[in-house]
Amino acid sequence: MLAAAETSWPGHRLEVAGKLRLDSGVELGPFTIAYQTYGTLNAARSNAILICHALTGDQYVAEPHPITRKPGWWTTLVGPGKVLDTDRYFLICCNVLGGCMGTSGPKEVNPATGEIWGLDFPVITIGDMVRAQRLVIDALGIDTLFCVIGGSMGGMQVLQWASAYPERVFAAVPIACAARHSAQNIAFHEVGRQAIMADPDWCGGAYLKKGRRPARGLAVARMAAHITYLSEAALHRKFGRNLQNRQNFTYGFDADFAVESYLRHQGITFVERFDANSYLYITRAMDYFDLAAEHGGVLADAFRGTKSRFCVVSFTSDWLFPTSESRAIVHALNAVAANVSFVEIESDKGHDAFLLDEPEFFATLRGFLDGCARHRGLA
Amino acid sequence: MLAAAETSWPGHRLEVAGKLRLDSGVELGPFTIAYQTYGTLNAARSNAILICHALTGDQYVAEPHPITRKPGWWTTLVGPGKVLDTDRYFLICCNVLGGCMGTSGPKEVNPATGEIWGLDFPVITIGDMVRAQRLVIDALGIDTLFCVIGGSMGGMQVLQWASAYPERVFAAVPIACAARHSAQNIAFHEVGRQAIMADPDWCGGAYLKKGRRPARGLAVARMAAHITYLSEAALHRKFGRNLQNRQNFTYGFDADFAVESYLRHQGITFVERFDANSYLYITRAMDYFDLAAEHGGVLADAFRGTKSRFCVVSFTSDWLFPTSESRAIVHALNAVAANVSFVEIESDKGHDAFLLDEPEFFATLRGFLDGCARHRGLA
Numbered sequence: 001m002l003a004a005a006e007t008s009w010p011g012h013r014l015e016v017a018g019k020l021r022l023d024s025g026v027e028l029g030p031f032t033i034a035y036q037t038y039g040t041l042n043a044a045r046s047n048a049i050l051i052c053h054a055l056t057g058d059q060y061v062a063e064p065h066p067i068t069r070k071p072g073w074w075t076t077l078v079g080p081g082k083v084l085d086t087d088r089y090f091l092i093c094c095n096v097l098g099g100c101m102g103t104s105g106p107k108e109v110n111p112a113t114g115e116i117w118g119l120d121f122p123v124i125t126i127g128d129m130v131r132a133q134r135l136v137i138d139a140l141g142i143d144t145l146f147c148v149i150g151g152s153m154g155g156m157q158v159l160q161w162a163s164a165y166p167e168r169v170f171a172a173v174p175i176a177c178a179a180r181h182s183a184q185n186i187a188f189h190e191v192g193r194q195a196i197m198a199d200p201d202w203c204g205g206a207y208l209k210k211g212r213r214p215a216r217g218l219a220v221a222r223m224a225a226h227i228t229y230l231s232e233a234a235l236h237r238k239f240g241r242n243l244q245n246r247q248n249f250t251y252g253f254d255a256d257f258a259v260e261s262y263l264r265h266q267g268i269t270f271v272e273r274f275d276a277n278s279y280l281y282i283t284r285a286m287d288y289f290d291l292a293a294e295h296g297g298v299l300a301d302a303f304r305g306t307k308s309r310f311c312v313v314s315f316t317s318d319w320l321f322p323t324s325e326s327r328a329i330v331h332a333l334n335a336v337a338a339n340v341s342f343v344e345i346e347s348d349k350g351h352d353a354f355l356l357d358e359p360e361f362f363a364t365l366r367g368f369l370d371g372c373a374r375h376r377g378l379a
Numbered sequence: 380m381l382a383a384a385e386t387s388w389p390g391h392r393l394e395v396a397g398k399l400r401l402d403s404g405v406e407l408g409p410f411t412i413a414y415q416t417y418g419t420l421n422a423a424r425s426n427a428i429l430i431c432h433a434l435t436g437d438q439y440v441a442e443p444h445p446i447t448r449k450p451g452w453w454t455t456l457v458g459p460g461k462v463l464d465t466d467r468y469f470l471i472c473c474n475v476l477g478g479c480m481g482t483s484g485p486k487e488v489n490p491a492t493g494e495i496w497g498l499d500f501p502v503i504t505i506g507d508m509v510r511a512q513r514l515v516i517d518a519l520g521i522d523t524l525f526c527v528i529g530g531s532m533g534g535m536q537v538l539q540w541a542s543a544y545p546e547r548v549f550a551a552v553p554i555a556c557a558a559r560h561s562a563q564n565i566a567f568h569e570v571g572r573q574a575i576m577a578d579p580d581w582c583g584g585a586y587l588k589k590g591r592r593p594a595r596g597l598a599v600a601r602m603a604a605h606i607t608y609l610s611e612a613a614l615h616r617k618f619g620r621n622l623q624n625r626q627n628f629t630y631g632f633d634a635d636f637a638v639e640s641y642l643r644h645q646g647i648t649f650v651e652r653f654d655a656n657s658y659l660y661i662t663r664a665m666d667y668f669d670l671a672a673e674h675g676g677v678l679a680d681a682f683r684g685t686k687s688r689f690c691v692v693s694f695t696s697d698w699l700f701p702t703s704e705s706r707a708i709v710h711a712l713n714a715v716a717a718n719v720s721f722v723e724i725e726s727d728k729g730h731d732a733f734l735l736d737e738p739e740f741f742a743t744l745r746g747f748l749d750g751c752a753r754h755r756g757l758a
Contacts, residue, residue: 024630123630183614183638184606190639191603193632194646198595200579216577224570224603227563232701235562241669249667251403251502253572253659257666259562260569267573280632287636288628290620319698322611 009066009102011036011059014136023288026122030111034102035059035094035136038078039086047378048142049084050133051093052150052157055225055282056274058101059093062086067273076357083365088378089146096157097132098124098282100275107208107275119205124281126153126289130160137168144168146376147369151175151354152321153282156289159329162310163291163302171372173365175313176354178325179299179332180290185320188228189283192221196276205277218276219267226266231317231350235259292332299332306333309375310340311368313361315353341368388445388481390415390438393515402667405501409490413481414438414473414515417457418465426757427521428463429512430472431529431536434604434661435653437480438472441465446652455736462744467757468525475536476511477503477660485656486587498584503660505532505668509539516547523547525755526748530554530733531700532661535668538708541689542670542681550751552744554692555733557704558678558711559669564699567607568662571600575655584656597655598646605645610696610729614638671711678711685712688754689719690747692740694732720747 012035019029036059041048051061051074062078064071078084084091095103098121106121113120137145148161148169155177162172181189196202199217203210227235239259243249246256255261295301310333314326323344333340343364347353353361373379391414398408415438420427430440430453441457443450457463463470474482477500485500492499516524527540527548534556541551560568575581578596582589606614618638622628625635634640674680689712693705702723712719722743726732732740752758 024628026630119632123632180620182611183618183620183636184609184611186620186636187602187606187614187638187642190634190636190642191599191606194602194643195574195577195599197632198574198599199577220570220574220577220599223566223573227566227570230563232561232563232698235566239562241559241562241565241672249403251405253498253502253576253663255569257562257565257569259566263566263569264573284632293620319611 009034010063011102013102014139016135020128020131020135022122022128023125024122028104028122031097031104031132032102032108033094033097033104033132033136035092036061036063038062038091039089041090041140041142045142046144046146046376047088048090048092048137048140048145049147049149050137050145050161051078051084051091052133052148052154052161053093053096054150054152054154055286056270056279057154058099059095060101061091061093065273068269073355076355077362077365083362083369084149088373092136092140094133094136096129096282098129098278098285100278103132105275106205106277106281116208118208118277121277121281123284125285126156126160127164127294129285130157130164133157133161134165134168144170146378147171147173147372149173149175152177152351153286155321156286159291159302162306162308166303166306166308169308170376171309171311171369173311173313173368174329176315176318176321176351178321179292179302179329181287182325186287188224189287191224193280193283195220195224196279202276207276213271214276215271218271218274218279221279222270223263223267226263228320229350229352231319231348233317233348234350237348299328300335303333303338304336306336306338308338309372310338311364312340312342313354313364314344315347315349315351316344317348318351318353320351388413389442390481392481393518395514399507399510399514401501401507402504403501407483407501410476410483410511411481411487412473412476412483412511412515414471415440415442417441417470418468420469420519420521424521425523425525425755426467427469427471427516427519427524428526428528429516429524429540430457430463430470431512431527431533431540432472432475433529433531433533434665435649435658436533437478438474439480440470440472444652447648452734455734456741456744462741462748463528467752471515471519473512473515475508475661477508477657477664479654479657482511484654485584485660486654495587497587497656500656500660502663504664505535505539506543506673508664509536509543512536512540513544513547523549525757526550526552526751528552528554531556531730532665534700535665538670538681541685541687545682545685545687548687549755550688550690550748552690552692552747553708555694555697555700555730557700558671558681558708560666561704565666567603568666570603572659572662574599574603575658581655586655592650593655594650597650597653597658600658601649602642602646605642607699608729608731610698610727612696612727613729616727678707679714682712682717683715685715685717687717688751689717690743691719691721692733692743693723694726694728694730695723696727697730697732699730
């Protein structure tokens with residue numbers, strides 16, 4: 001079960017003594033960033049890859065999760081000899097600001113008061129997450145990241161990195177993402193937030209102080225979101241109308257169908273590892289993301305003059321971040337004559353495809369990274 | 380606010396003294412069917428059209444709703460001189476079994492006990508809904524319905540009517556529906572049910588006895604469902620990323636975006652007119668619907684020998700009941716050489732298009748009905 005102010009999980013902590021000015025105008029500090037690394041930084045400090053995690057991800061990319069004990073969320077890609085080769089690259093992943101796996105967020109203690117933050121934690125943005133990550137990169141003595149890569153909200157961070165700190169990003173790989181969150185996606189997030197806030201155990205956000213947890217609301221939020229991560233085809237292939245351990249309908253409200261049982265399981269297991277308030281904060285950060293709006297409404301201006309190399313990836317059956325969103329990014333990059341590759345991967349696995357075993361996706365990334373490594377002078 | 384065992388709403392009631400054997404094996408009775416009619420039945424009793432309503436619809440098709448005072452849900456189509464012409468046809472719409480607008484359902488009183496049914500009400504199916512409607516048609520002395528028409532769950536009932544009572548259906552118009560509920564749609568329904576059942580005010584289904592109502596859970600269920608009734612394009616056109624009565628983000632969890640405000644409003648207004656347990660029962664009936672499964676897995680066998688004329692309608696941007704579902708129905712009808720027209724209407728309004736002002740849709744229905752009326756000998 002997720003506890004407040006956990007400090008025993010493995011990995012690094014950067015304690016930031018100063019203040020970070022957030023997009024909201026609030027000055028946050030002191031604060032903590034929890035991060036994890038894999039592989040070895042070379043002498044030239046030129047082989048670092050920053051991995052940005054998605055909404056419910058964390059820094060445990062390629063090792064068992066300290067709560068669930070399940071394999072890291074990107075073990076498909078990260079490891080010795082894999083696409084993100086730990087024998088070759090130095091990989092870094094930070095738990096995002098507002099998160100719940102060690103980085104400062106609503107479930108941690110506010111040093112100014114000694115109380116758990118709860119809703120007193122300031123609302124953060126994708127820009128704030130990236131500013132916080134930059135402090136880690138600075139602390140590691142890395143001038144230029146060889147690559148910044150991530151899917152979904154991770155992809156938003158990649159775009160923000162490439163826009164805010166172009167000289168520090170040699171290559172950028174935004175996967176299954178968008179340069180702004182759509183109305184439909186904001187709507188789905190709002191359903192999740194309302195489910196959490198409707199739970200009386202949410203206690204106006206102060207549940208940890210009261211020894212309660214809005215587990216039912218958070219589970220419903222997760223269930224609704226989980227549907228959007230899959231495709232109709234994937235759900236049909238996986239479950240169809242199969243019944244769950246029974247031959248006939250029960251004519252009741254138990255989980256008659258396998259897909260119901262699966263969703264309930266998704267909801268129940270999620271609440272063991274995730275904080276409800278973090279879910280509010282991180283979904284809000286995604287909703288607020290609109291890179292064009294920060295540049296006078298012209299997305300191309302977010303990337304003007306960039307020397308970074310981009311590889312934009314989408315998946316055919318992803319209806320949460322459809323290919324049209326990736327195309328908008330590519331058009332903006334083309335408009336400023338950026339170095340950009342774009343690949344739409346044929347897959348019926350929906351948005352979650354970026355986390356799964358997709359050989360064409362892996363081959364695309366490997367090819368792109370090998371090319372970039374040659375240009376970067378990495379053996 | 381929705382009260383238990385309401386009897387003052389306008390319209391007809393059929394009190395069924397006997398028992399109806401349900402698909403679950405339970406014998407239900409005595410029970411009540413509330414229905415509404417418009418227009419006049421001709422002497423030959425040959426001009427009757429049965430309208431089947433959707434999940435959250437009711438019998439108030441073309442008159443103000445007795446609770447919300449809003450216009451009837453199909454006033455776009457039903458009225459003097461309109462496509463479903465009340466000067467020409469006799470229109471009937473029954474509140475479905477398990478509903479909450481006068482027909483027997485979980486919020487009504489169980490005559491055997493004098494208590495509100497709650498979860499003691501038997502789980503019903505689309506087949507049961509149609510069996511109950513048939514009793515109304517019998518009571519009205521109508522042998523053959525000129526037409527059975529409906530969208531979404533209403534379309535499922537149309538298919539069930541055409542399959543179960545082919546000799547009593549001259550023409551059938553299933554709109555924006557499917558012959559079986561998909562895994563993704565079951566999943567969305569399950570999220571809604573879990574949202575309701577997670578609300579402590581649901582009280583294990585006995586909230587009416589306890590003077591409580593799971594309004595927050597039902598509102599969340601409605602919000603999640605409402606997104607599926609629209610299209611991404613419609614949400615983008617209507618709301619985009621527009622802010623709600625403000626110039627800047629509030630950096631909080633209020634409804635900053637117009638789409639959030641709209642969704643919250645949908646949730647709040649829905650709970651005034653709908654019963655949470657009815658929502659459980661009716662979504663369950665849709666989940667269970669699988670017309671092919673009732674015929675050895677062969678959908679065509681559901682229609683073998685039919686003499687009814689079919690007009691199957693889908694909408695291009697409907698992702699809840701996509702065109703592929705309608706095509707499956709058309710293929711089955713073609714396989715038994717049924718008389719079938721199929722029209723896919725170009726619309727960006729999503730599933731809800733069947734309730735909206737869609738000229739091509741209206742023209743399609745008018746043409747089909749005029750042709751059927753000529754064959755039926757209606758002036």
